[in-house]
Amino acid sequence: MNDKKLTYADVKPYEFLFTMVPSFIMGATIKRNTNVVSKFKSIVVSNLENLSSENREKLDIILEADVSELQSVMKVAYSKTKKKQYKLLADPKAADFIKFNLNEIKKLL
Template sequence: MSEDKIGYDDVREYEHLFKLAPSFLLERFAKKEKNVVSKFKSQVESHLNNLSDAQKEKLKIILSTDVGQLQEVMAEAYRKTEIKQYKILANPKYRGFVELNLKEVKKIFRE
């Protein structure tokens, strides 16, 4: 990660989190623009509370990065790994889903 930019290497260390939701479910949620973060709020809060300082800094960068740029990182991650969840999150037609859920994380993560 450069000073204020997220790249594939930053995503790679959290690959297991992207694979928690089966791709068919993630795509269903994305198509319907579901607020997944609010549905799993307690788990998200618990995870956020256990972040290291370095992870909190990365999260701040993610939350301030344009969704289009984040989707480009997801597209790169998909090209390198072929993990379907990355492909779904990179899809421009699901931008609203990504924006909605990032907005919900911002509400929870007040650092």
């Protein structure tokens, strides 16, 4: 098991990925527990294949982390940026959505 933890500093360079989807769409996606990995499978697979070793290590940290840990990072990101997308992902109601989609990524690996 990896002892490294994900921090806001790890998330900050990828803020555009979290905020490219309008918050009202993200909220609906979370509420419906949508499988976004399957909807964007070709893009996800392409990006997974092109990960640097550093980014692959970060992905492994994410995939091994408890959802509550990931949501804690989202809470920090929201407190620093006030981006509603982070707030939505930090909400306990988003836990199933996060877990479901992380499991879908694991299947692709």
